[in-house]
Amino acid sequence: MTTEPGEKRRPESEIDRPSAYDAWVQSEGVPVIKGYYIDDLNGVALGPWKRKGGNGAFINLVGSEGSTDAYICEIPPGKNLEPQHHLYEEMIYILSGRGATTIWNEGGTRQTFEWQEGSLFAIPINAWHQHFNGQGDKLVRYLGATNAPLVVSLFHNMDFVLKDSFVFKDRYSGEHDYFTSPGDFFSSRDRIWETNFVPDVRTAKLYDWKERGASGVNIRYELADNTMAAHISQFPEGTYKKAHRHGPGANVIIISGTGYSLIWPEGQPKMKIDWKVGSMFVPPDRWFHQHFNTGREPAKYLALRMGSRKNILGKIFRIDEDVRSGGDQIEYKGQEPEIEKMFGKELAKKGLKSRMAQFLV
Ligand SMILES: [Fe+2]
Structure with a gap:
């Protein structure tokens, strides 16, 4: 093998490595579901998810191919998840239970809306949000679908994706009927x-x-x-x-x-x-x-x-x-x-x- 002038040798592992998204998913420490399909979202085994503050699992099915992903998260009876915000888009579908979500922009007014089994809603991009279980005797289980694979791999910097404070006022600026208007x-x-x-x-x-x-x-x-x-x-x-x-x-x-x-x-x-x-x-x-x-x-x-x-x-x-x-x-x-x-x-x-x-x- 010839060596070019000024060439720096680096290990092959730095080239042939998982995507930034895959590396992040692994670092989250919850189960990752792969394959082509899931027989029953309500039966998927979950693990403790420190960042979320509940139990969860990532869903990385073959057909996602670096575009979207999904995850399941469970909120214990009477509990809430940690406040979050992120630079990827997210839609949430409630699989079971009933509760509420509080949304706010950095430095802005908070508003809370309620949901139940069958509800579908979206978190405005990079808005702060916190989910609450509204019942003291039943779990909440929801499915989140996001484009994190695209966004995380594009920027490959989780401090930016999870901690940047930019407010997308064009998407959400505290409209009081944001989650109640039929549209x-x-x-x-x-x-x-x-x-x-x-x-x-x-x-x-x-x-x-x-x-x-x-x-x-x-x-x-x-x-x-x-x-x-x-x-x-x-x-x-x-x-x-x-x-x-x-x-x-x-x-x-x-x-x-x-x-x-x-x-x-x-x-x-x-x-x-x-x-x-x-x-x-x-x-x-x-x-x-x-x-x-x-x-x-x-x-x-x-x-x-x-x-x-x-x-x-x-x-x-x-x-x-x-x-x-x-x-x-x-x-x-x-x-x-x-x-x-x-x-x-x-x-x-x-x-x-x-x-x-x-x-x-
Ligand atoms: Fe289709």
Whole structure:
């Protein structure tokens, strides 16, 4: 091996090392859940989380691919977590329990809002926040979805990410109705609500999105002026949606029904993920994914993901347009016959029949 003039030799370990995000996650000292899916978010074992002041676990599924992450945190009965603020975006979905959150900007007035199982809200970027369990006899368990992998690896300086005091007044400046206003609805622009608090995603009003197939209904949420966004989709029993693909980091959480999803990279074998309420998975970057309802009630999921239409970051995929004309969706007529056959077999195991004939003509 030749040596260049002035060359400094450094150990290979300084080059081939974990990302700053992965190193930070390891240093937090709580369990890290990997793989493609989680069967039940309510059953995930947690560990003491000193920085948060409760119990928790990181969720780093394969499909996140350095874009978003998720974590679970539990607040003991009658207790609260430590005050925090951070330079990554965060949406919070309450898995169980009831409580309140106090929010304030550095040096600003505090306001508190209440939430319960099924609530969804976003912490304004870098705003101080503290979560309280509102019951003395029950745990609170919530799921946080963030873009920490992007932000932490970009700056790779946790003092900056967790301790910088800049106030994003353009995102939040103490508006008294920030968490109580229903927000603004854009019906002509893909069924988008701009809001900061959804009382219960399980009962939110949904709207037709016929392009995705099977009489499905949907709503999108853009919270706290983030680049991340959320949506809820529901589709009837005995049906399945069309397959489509997009970028990484869409955290899909089942909030109603039972069924399965197929996920696959183009031209490769398909992976089957069985799900029920509380299951979660993240389709990897550009993998096709298709959701099947094999239960006796409508299936519904919440997605916490990249892809705000208001604050665009990265590529916008054509998720409801035919791949044969340059889009990212496989129409029913273009799908492999095995898809329908498999669905029929899975329904038969439960004594149920497909209701897809009306959509496949
Ligand atoms: Fe998707």
